[in-house]
Amino acid sequence: MANKEIVLEAKGITKKFPGVLANDEVDFDLYRGEIHALLGENGAGKSTLMNVLYGLYKPDSGEVKVEGNLMQLDSPRDAIHHGVGMVHQHFMLIPVFTVTENIMLGAETDHRAKPNEMPLVKLDRKEVAQKVAALSHQYGLDVDPEATVGNLPVGLQQRVEIVKALYRNAKILILDEPTAVLTPQEAEDLFRIMHELTDKGVSIIFITHKLKEVLKVADRITVMRAGRVVGTATPKESTEQSLAEMMVGREVILTVQKKPAQPTDVVLEVNDLRVKDVRGLESVRGVSFEVRAGEVLGIAGVQGNGQTELAEALTGLRHIESGHFTLSGRDLTGRPPRPITETGLAHIPEDRQRHGLVLSYSVADNMVLCDYYQPRFSRGIVIQQNQVDANAQKLIKEYDVRTPSAFVSAGKLSGGNQQKVIVARELSRPVKLVIASQPTRGLDVGSIEYIHKQIIAMRDRGVAVLLISAELDEIMSLSDRIAVMYRGEIVATVDRKDATREQLGLWMAGAHETASSPA
Amino acid sequence: MQVDTTSKSPSQGILRSALDAILIPFLAILTAVILGGIIIAVVRGNPFLAYYGLIQGSFGSAKALSETAVWATPYIFAGLAVALAFKGGLFNIGAEGQLALGAVFSALIGYALPEWLGRDIPLIIHLPLTIIIGMAAGAFWAAIVGFLKAYTGGHEVINTIMMNYIALNTISYLLNGPMKDRDPNNVIARTPLIADSARMPAIFEGFRIHWGFVLALLIALLVWWILNKTTLGFEIRTVGSNPDAAKYAGINVKRTIIITMTLSGMLAGMAGALEVTGLNFRHELGFSIGYGFDAIAIALLGKSHPLGVVLASILFAAMRNGATRMQFLTQLPVDLISVLQALILLFVAADAIIRYIYRIKSKGERVVLTRGWGG
Structure with a gap:
């Protein structure tokens, strides 16, 4: 942070949606060359604020100034014109196009055309490619302009998005949950790039809900809760605990309290399982493991390495190509969900709205x-x-579901309470195995805390738990043993006490050779 | 935080949801009536006289009431058929074909069975059998589509349309050929009259209203009960609202799709069977044209609720039945009724217009009529 020159200033932003005050008199400013983290739970109003800054929403009141000029925000085009660029959580890239083509997309200018003339644009790939290479070099992004985007790993695709914004002369970058899809190592690389960008005068708004990252990279932290700015702090004067409390508005217990596990009999035994994904590609390739009663086996891994398909196969939702699995000694390979459920499975599905609930049904029916x-x-x-x-x-009552009544439709509940409905339904049955897929994705800190407690309580009652999560912190705090999945295989299994974030990160990134499996 | 979980009783919830459900259709009808009145005025008719005629012709006398019930009977059955399929996430456009097949097979059993057996059959056996065969024909025809949907992902909209062509053209052949009324003076494509033992007794002597209407009301109640109070209904509705969640919940989605289509076809077939056994006592080519398609409109207007279907059926029946009286009084063409029906449907289907006109907030819940390919 070189000086305190304000490059972007939002004042009194208010945005109402039917029934929700998404932004209530929000003030936000950004200095040149700083990383300003915007922290908050789902529904706190972060995305609304960013969509206002990026011209996607028109605020009901309030104004935005960029370098002192009032910004007329009607569309992202205006935002781009003012030098604001955004990297969305879900990339806006066309996989079959090259990096250069993706970057040209929507900015196919022809310098030879006269202004106001409708030119038949000649795509000058060479010129753009040169510029991309120059930008990539300048900011240490290491992006090959000729590579096909679909072949690039996620971390690099993200950099393509960053180059895309820089190519459009962005001086202010909004990064929306950029680390959600990255391995810890990729995240480190991203942080390095972010610092390189800020050294060269780019200012960054970094949206996240991960407290560790914020403390590590941000120059300033603004916390939002329920549509309002709760406060702004620096990492020096903050701790994870203090930030969490600002986000939630009450004291929270971040670390899960648990006794040592007392594993007994094998409940789930998986043997050389092979499963194909929707595209027909083998995404689980010969996976074997077992889960004992009274222990939590965490499956770590970056999203899209076969965890979804593994969970679907074990719950009867997806066809198993070969291999088999047993639950309480019963071979249930290839059986539909009902007999598996009846044998003693509780399944907290990854996509709660798609699989876990019928949103139009009442809470009671769900x-x-x-x-x-x-x-x-x-x-x-x-x-x-x-x-x-x-x-x-x-x-x-038992699971503390916050709902006006049992008869309102599940679709009207918040994400956290929807998940509690599922957890209540699944865990209140007499079960032997819990398969929890991304059980806290997108939930608020309070709900996460609650669901973690429930999972540990199940373990302590002698239930076997298979936890699948892309959040390494969640895996680390709940698991008794950790298996890492990479490209459809379990590349390593370790006891929790022997696991380090760094080693797990390496395995998640596919470092096979170091995988000496102690378990 | 203390949560009051008893703040709203379920009965209040039902009342509220029922009110919400009928609000849009009611306003749609009202708007269509006003707009229809303007159209009548534009073509130099008297809208008040026209609507008076319409009401008098449909409800103004015992005969008018009887005729409205006669019209309403097949509408209720076919409307229930389409509505039940809607609840299961399926769009049955094939009610027309299923209904016609039901009618033909009923007629066949009605006139030919005594001949085949060479003796009279008591009514207590012959009549139910005639109706059941008609139901079975419709059920079978729809089950094929359900099977194709479940096991090949073939979309039911396309397949029911195709099955309509097959059914209607086959029937045309049958009525012109092997099943044609053998009376030497007959030039019409129709079956012979069914035996007396296959005919439903009249309710009131001298009126055409038959027991089929009462049966229709009972079946509507039964459909409501099945959908809302039984495990089968829970399965049908779950598959209809969220097939992924249904699969997750252990429901056999394929089987449920086939059952839903079969029940839907059965109801459509029943519509045909009762037209034959209760009203016409034979099947005639072109006689049922349109019931199966009007049924889609009725199911939409009735929001796929059995009670809504009954009310919508009576409305449509009244409009069809009262049209002649309206024409007599005002010299307006009967086709005006089609315009009125179309307007009502337009407003129900595009309810955003109604919400805009009357400033009603959207509840954010959408009716799922059908899903994409292979869904």
């Missing part, structure tokens, strides 16, 4: 989604609605 036909809810073919409702009343 709480019997897997059990509606069981004798306790149905007499013959007739569903006993009073039993269903009583069950809901009980679970709502």
Whole structure:
């Protein structure tokens, strides 16, 4: 942070959506050459604020100034014109195009054309490629202009997005949850690049919910909660604990309290499992492991390395090509979900709105989604609605689901409470195995804390837990053993006590040769 | 935080949801009636006289009421058929073909079975059998589409349309050929009259209203009960609302799709069977044209709720039935009714217009009519 020259200033931004005040008189400023982290839970209003700055939403009131000039924000085009660039969480790249073509896209200018003339643009790939190479070199981005984007690893694709913004002369970069898809090593590289950018005068707004990262790279931290700015701090005067409390508005316990595990019998045994993904490519390639009663096996890995398909195969949702698995000694390979559930599986699915809930159904109906036909809810073919409702009343209390009543549709609940409905339904059954896929993705700190406690409670009750998560912190704090998945294989399995973030990160990035598996 | 989980009783919830459900259709009808009145005025008719005629012709006398019920009967069955499929996430455009097949097979059993057996059959056996065969024909025809959807991903919209062509053209052949009324004076493509033992008794002597109407109301109640109170209904609705969650919940999605289509076809087939056994006592080519397609409109207007379907059916029946009286009083063409129906549907389907006109906030829940290919 060289000086305190303000490059971007948002004042009194207010944005209402039907029933929600997404931004309430938000003030935000950005100095030249700083990394300003914007921290907050889902629904705190971070994305709304950024969409206002990027011209996607028009605020109800408030103004934005860039380098002292009032910005008329009607579309991203205006934002780009003012030197604001954004790297979205989900990349806006065309996989079959080269890096150069992707960067030209939407900016196919022809310098020879006269202004206001509708030119038949000649795509000057060579010139753009040179400029891309120059930018890449200047900021240490190491991007090959001729590479096809689809062949690049995620970390590099992200850099292409950064180059794309720089190519459009961005002086202010908004990075929306940039580390969500990266391995710890890739994240380190990103932080290095961010510093290189700020050294050369680019200013960065860094949106995240990961406290560790914020403390590491940010120059200033602004915390948002419920549509308002709670405060701005520097990393020096903050701790993870203090930031978490600012985000949530109350004291939170970040570390999961747990006793040592006491594993007993093998509950889940997976043997040389092979599964194909939706595109027909083998995405689980010969995976074997076992989970014992009373332990948590965490499967770490960057998203898209076969974890989703593994979970779907073990829960009967996806066809198994070869290999087999047993639950409590019963071979359930190739069986549909119901017999697996009845053998004692609780499944907290990765995509809660797609698999876990029927959003138009009431909370009560969702709480019997897997059990509606069981004798306790149905007499013959007739569903006993009073039993269903009583069950809901009980679970709502027991699992602290914040809902106006058991009869509102699940779609009206917040993400955290939707997840609690699923957790309540799945964990209240007599189960032997819990498969939890990304159980806290996108949830607020309070809900995360609660769900973590429930998972450990299940373990302590002698249930086997298979935890699949892309959040390394979650894996580290809940697991008793950790297996790392990379490109459809388990490349290493370690005891929690022998695991380090660095080593796990290397395995997650595919460092096979160092994988000496002690377990 | 203390959460009050008893703040809203379910009965209040049901009342509220019922009110929400009928609000848009009611306003759509109201708007269509006003707009229809303007159209009548533009063509130099008297809208008040026209609507008076419409109401008088449909509800103004015992005969008018009876005829409205006669029109409403196949509408209710076919409307329930389409609505049930909607609940299961399927768009059954094939009610027309299923209905016609139901009618033909009912007629066949109705006139030919005594001949085949060479003796009279008691009504208590012959009549139910005639209806059941009609239902089975419709069910079978729709089940094929359900099977194709479940096991090959073939889209039910395309397949029901194709099955309509096959059914209607086959029926045309049958009515002109092997099943044609053998009366030497007959030039019409129609079956012979069915035996007395296959005919439904009249409710009131001298009126055409038949027991099929009462049956329709009972079946509507039964469909509501199945959908909302049974495990099968839970499965159908879950598959219809979120097939991924249904699979996750252990529901056999393929089987449920086939069952849904079969039940839907069965209801459509019943519509045809009751037209034959209760009203016409034979099947005639072109007689049922349009019931199966109007049924889609009725299911939409009734928001796929069995009670809504009954009300929408009665509305459509009244408009069809009262049209003649309206024409007599005002010399306006009967086709005006089609315009009115189209307007109602337009406003129900594009309910954003109604929400805009009457400033109603969207609930954010959408009716899923059908899903993409292979969905």
